Amino acid sequence: MSALFPPRCAPLALAMALAFASLPALSQTAAPVLATQAYNLPAQPLNITLARIASSSGVRVSVDSELVRGLQAHAVQGQLTPEAALQQALVGSGLELVRTGSGVLTLRRAAGVEAATTVVTPEGSAPVLATTHVQATAERNASTEGSGSWSGRSATIGKSTQSLREIPQSVSVITRERMDAQGLRTLDQALGASTGVTITMGDPDRMSYNVRGHSVDTLQFDGMAFQPSPDTGGMLVQTDMLLLDRIEVLRGSAGLLQGSGNPSASINMVRKRPLAEFAGSAALTVGRWDQYRAEADISAPLVASGKVRGRLVVANDDKKTFQDYYFDDRKTVYGVVEADLTPSTRLTVGATWQDQKTTGSWYGLPASPRGDLPWYLPRSTKLGGAWNRWSRDNTSYFAELEHSFDNEWKLKANLTYAEMHLYDFRQSYYTGNYDPLTGRGLNISTGSEYDYMDKQKGLELTASGPVQLFGRKHELVFGASQRDGDVRTDGGGLIGPNYNNANPYVWNPAAMYDPPRGIYNSAYNNRTRFDQKAIYGMARLHVTDPLKVILGARVSWYDYDKRVYNAQWLQTSRAGYKIDREVTPYAGVVYELDKATSLYASYADIFQPQNNIDRYGEIIDPRQGASYEIGIKRDLFEGRAMASLAIFRIDEKNRAQNDVDGPSPCPHTTGGTPGTYCSIATGETRSEGFELELSGELMKGLQAFAGYTYNSTTMVRDRNTQGQPLSSRTPRHLLRVAANYRLPGELGRWSVGGGVNVQSRTYNTGSGRVVMQGGYAVTDLHAQYRITPSTSVSMNVSNLFDRTYFRAIATGAGNFYGEPRKVSVTLRSTF
Numbered sequence: 120m121s122a123l124f125p126p127r128c129a130p131l132a133l134a135m136a137l138a139f140a141s142l143p144a145l146s147q148t149a150a151p152v153l154a155t156q157a158y159n160l161p162a163q164p165l166n167i168t169l170a171r172i173a174s175s176s177g178v179r180v181s182v183d184s185e186l187v188r189g190l191q192a193h194a195v196q197g198q199l200t201p202e203a204a205l206q207q208a209l210v211g212s213g214l215e216l217v218r219t220g221s222g223v224l225t226l227r228r229a230a231g232v233e234a235a236t237t238v239v240t241p242e243g244s245a246p247v248l249a250t251t252h253v254q255a256t257a258e259r260n261a262s263t264e265g266s267g268s269w270s271g272r273s274a275t276i277g278k279s280t281q282s283l284r285e286i287p288q289s290v291s292v293i294t295r296e297r298m299d300a301q302g303l304r305t306l307d308q309a310l311g312a313s314t315g316v317t318i319t320m321g322d323p324d325r326m327s328y329n330v331r332g333h334s335v336d337t338l339q340f341d342g343m344a345f346q347p348s349p350d351t352g353g354m355l356v357q358t359d360m361l362l363l364d365r366i367e368v369l370r371g372s373a374g375l376l377q378g379s380g381n382p383s384a385s386i387n388m389v390r391k392r393p394l395a396e397f398a399g400s401a402a403l404t405v406g407r408w409d410q411y412r413a414e415a416d417i418s419a420p421l422v423a424s425g426k427v428r429g430r431l432v433v434a435n436d437d438k439k440t441f442q443d444y445y446f447d448d449r450k451t452v453y454g455v456v457e458a459d460l461t462p463s464t465r466l467t468v469g470a471t472w473q474d475q476k477t478t479g480s481w482y483g484l485p486a487s488p489r490g491d492l493p494w495y496l497p498r499s500t501k502l503g504g505a506w507n508r509w510s511r512d513n514t515s516y517f518a519e520l521e522h523s524f525d526n527e528w529k530l531k532a533n534l535t536y537a538e539m540h541l542y543d544f545r546q547s548y549y550t551g552n553y554d555p556l557t558g559r560g561l562n563i564s565t566g567s568e569y570d571y572m573d574k575q576k577g578l579e580l581t582a583s584g585p586v587q588l589f590g591r592k593h594e595l596v597f598g599a600s601q602r603d604g605d606v607r608t609d610g611g612g613l614i615g616p617n618y619n620n621a622n623p624y625v626w627n628p629a630a631m632y633d634p635p636r637g638i639y640n641s642a643y644n645n646r647t648r649f650d651q652k653a654i655y656g657m658a659r660l661h662v663t664d665p666l667k668v669i670l671g672a673r674v675s676w677y678d679y680d681k682r683v684y685n686a687q688w689l690q691t692s693r694a695g696y697k698i699d700r701e702v703t704p705y706a707g708v709v710y711e712l713d714k715a716t717s718l719y720a721s722y723a724d725i726f727q728p729q730n731n732i733d734r735y736g737e738i739i740d741p742r743q744g745a746s747y748e749i750g751i752k753r754d755l756f757e758g759r760a761m762a763s764l765a766i767f768r769i770d771e772k773n774r775a776q777n778d779v780d781g782p783s784p785c786p787h788t789t790g791g792t793p794g795t796y797c798s799i800a801t802g803e804t805r806s807e808g809f810e811l812e813l814s815g816e817l818m819k820g821l822q823a824f825a826g827y828t829y830n831s832t833t834m835v836r837d838r839n840t841q842g843q844p845l846s847s848r849t850p851r852h853l854l855r856v857a858a859n860y861r862l863p864g865e866l867g868r869w870s871v872g873g874g875v876n877v878q879s880r881t882y883n884t885g886s887g888r889v890v891m892q893g894g895y896a897v898t899d900l901h902a903q904y905r906i907t908p909s910t911s912v913s914m915n916v917s918n919l920f921d922r923t924y925f926r927a928i929a930t931g932a933g934n935f936y937g938e939p940r941k942v943s944v945t946l947r948s949t950f
Contacts (some may be wrong), residue, residue: 130577133492134340142849156205158259160195166395168192168208172201173396180200180205181225181265181393184482187652212910225265227655236371248714263365264391268566268731269822269859270294270815272763274375276367278596278657279529279583284752286369287669287719288766289314289810297824299903300859301871302915302943304412304436305357305874306366310386312855312874313814314826319848320925320935322481323440323807324447324509330370331769331857332806332846333383333744341517343535343577344377347735354539354571356473358538358771359451361414361434364391370810371746371767374703374725378602378653382725382744382769390469393428393457399950406943410438426459426611439940441498444505444628447477466608467519482932483621485561488552492887492925494625495555497683498936502563503547504631508541528584533577547631553623560938565615565634569643575604594659596671599652611686625629642686642753650678657705665712669721671705677728692728701726702811715754722747729773731798739800744771760815760823767808769815774802777837803836804845811892820861824874828853850894852879860900873900873919885930895924897937910948917941 165187173180178201186627193210205216205224215229218365259274261280267634273282284288287842291314293303303309305823307326310316311617314670317329328335347355366388368375373385397419401948404412407828414434432453439446455469480501484493493500515537522530547566579600585592675700683691707721726741733739750765778785785797808830819822829852832845857874861867875898882891898920903913928934 121797122482138852152438153202155198155200156200156463157843158195158652160192160204160208162183162194163192165190165192165208165212168195169205170396170425172204172208176206178224180396180512181398186226186228186260186262187395190214199695212763223821225267227266228260229383230296237631243700259367261389262392263292263296267295267296268759268815269297269300269824270295270759271365271367271759272761274387274499275389276339276340276369276385277418277595278376278581278598280646282731282753283761283763284711284717285667285709286721287750288748289370289719289750289767289815291368291370291812291826293368295364296822297857297859298360298363300822300870300903301857301874301899302917302945304360306360306388307357309360309366310368311859311876312824314851314855315370315810315828315830316368316847316865317878318386318854321462321927321933322479322483323442323445323935324475324479325476325481326357327386328386329846329849330368330384331382331767331808331830332804332839332849333362333380333381333769333771334387335383337377337380338386338388339377340515340535341390343389344374344577345535345537345577346380346514346602346604347539347573354511354513354541354573355513355816356449356475356539358388358885359434359436359449359473360469361416361432362388362390362451362453364389367753370765371721371748371769372725372744375655375657375671375705375723376616376701378600378651378673378675379677379727379741380704380725381727382540382746382771390453390455390471391430392417392467393430393455395425395428396420400947402945402947404943406438406944408439408441410436410943411741412436412438413455421456422754427456428458441936442472442480443499444507445478445501445503448475450474463523463525464518465521466515467521468867470516471514473513474511476508476543478505478508479546480507482548483548483935485552485933486888486890486928487887488554488560490890490930492697492890492892492928493553493934494923498923498939500623501563501628502623502626503566503628504630504633506544507546507566507628509541509546512538512540512542514538515838518863524584524845526584526833528582531581531583533579533581535575535577537575539571539575541569541574542750544569544571549621549932558622558887559620561621563618563621563626563631565613565617565632566811567610567612567634569608569610569637570580571609572607573604574606575602577602577861578785593661593662596657596659597655598756599654600651603648603650604648606645608643608645611642614638614640639686644684644686645681645706646684647681648679650676667709669705669707673703673705675701675703675726679730680730696728696730698728698741699728701741715824717752718750719752720749720932727773729798729800731775731800732785734778734787734797736787739775739798740773741863743802744769754880756816756818760813760817762813763811765810767806767810768922769804770835771804772802773805774798774804774837776802777799779838801836802834804836806830806832806845809850820863822859822860823856823858825856826854831874848883850878850881852877852894853880857899868905870903870905872902873898875899883928883930888930889932892925892928895922897922899902899925909950910946913945913947915943915945 149723160745189746190212194207195204210750214226244532261275294310319327337344372382376385399417401415416432420432421429433449436449452472457467481874517535519531549563551560551562581598583596613634614706615632653675655673660668680695682693703724705723710718723746725744728741731739746769750766752763775798777796781797814824834840834843853876857871862869877896879894897918900916905911918940926935926937
């Protein structure tokens, strides 16, 4: 196993080592003292009272700082157990004490009770609490850490915190509790367990996410969008889930939220933030194929008043896989500091560093000339050189400044900067299709060497708050954003022998020639820049008590330029376009049938610029993706679970087509040959279907999730493929089910659960062939035993029945086996 961290990260590695070294002592002191003790705590800020009770009793209370901000604790007096003391402190606060599945105490808004707001009184006088009624539907805290639930009640993906029933689109929340229980450690694992998301791959580390028949080309961190370049999307290191509080997935067009993109989904990864009191965890994982993982997560106040808080998260995941000559070494460091500059102003700054070194196999396995999937080859087969490798370094910085005004308005400024660097890429490749009948057809070549750098910056200002109009209270959101990127690509083809008619059964990657670095038979260099600016606004109008209407629009400006150079740095091609004042509308309506049930309907739009020239020499119009959706959402079991049904349709128009009625070759392109054409924006597609989702606590101790998607896609208007599926690799039927049950009574130390992912057949077409894979199901199991209230051991088994299947299928290269059965064991301690 490689060294945990490079020299520049030595202090963080030391902190991690100290955390693990402290495990035995911490596990002894962290056990809660259940005996009563005397308390005499005055009425004071709630966070201080909670910290004192936790410190004196040894009980861990996980608290979101935003939830207790500005709240006053009730005086705590008498001979009490720690839990009774906490309950007494919460009297009149509008919060309730709950215990998570891991045994940790946490706070949440109480449904249908009165929440307190502090009224400032002269020093020394008794605190006076003004009360306002808080309904279960008015949950405003979206954090899931410490909730113990598989169901998120709220989301921040819409530029302000809204309950899921207030958002007139399908939204799924993958909570911290669920990620921990199922062992979801990377983004592809988490999204692969979500409703309606299918995943294909360009290699074992380049994942492509597809929702409702369209690829997801934009991701978000804390609501700030970034768009990996199409040329260098593989530079994105899979985000380690240890960094995150939750993942929010809004399905359908999301142009109002992120600007340009495909009409698929908006995926928002929400980072963990510092907690109000000291807390931490550490874990060790050992798994099949020499997987060794170490992680630590520590949060603490940095000053005695608690006005400055910090958090440090570190992880190292070092493993091999079922494929020969493959290793994967990932390191993650995340640090964040949060400071209350004033009672109404909060500043948050943070940074993330992720590094991945892997060997990879970009081309996977070949289909046969007749279109048969390579079932005949072992899952361990690697076609290429043992020297294949690529190393990536992702570094990002962010800052948030938020101010709350006395009139309930909030002003928020976000600034982000990210660098995605691919600094050691050397890959062999193959061409042709191996024919098992003749033993011929496969040629393996030396390959290429590249260096990439993708830098992106983002700035966003948002103002949100209520207004009174016609005797009712409404909500407004206004914002402005700018996002720009600069991508550099340098490299070329390596000089080495070709291996013609290679036999994959006896191919030895270690025997393949390792070419010298920096010597190319051809070179390729490009520079790409893009800039996107926007202003947007949204109004949530409370027309009547049960009826809300949401209206919004975004105006975008987009500028793109790409230049390609040869080895002598002479420009060989240039492409660029501008989009001015592209308007993206949004409309939705939510109607509350009762306090637990909402009906909704929405229209959402998004645009995607196209670099295609028409017969007049002009850039064709952007693609337009319009999403239509109606549905129903219902809280179940007093808000502990939620069920939803959505019926959707996505119509996309203006897809580029060959203008066969125009001149040929197109006079506005260089190097045109007869038979090539200009473009015309006439293509249309449709994706439609429905989704069902259920998540949350279905009975005491049972957390569950179920998501089913039916999706049909069609090329409505296309010169070559009209009437065929838009995305044949999107299964019509997709089912994800998972559950975790904490056993009752004396068996309460045990939690057991599992899940199953089921999908119908998919296929791919090309080169006159059709490659098809039938439907399949993959089953997982997990179990946890709590050794002490703060220490547990868990086991996760993926692909329990060792099902052989392909995660990605292609008519030529690009077929990748799914992972065989894998067992991993984790020892975790909280303190």
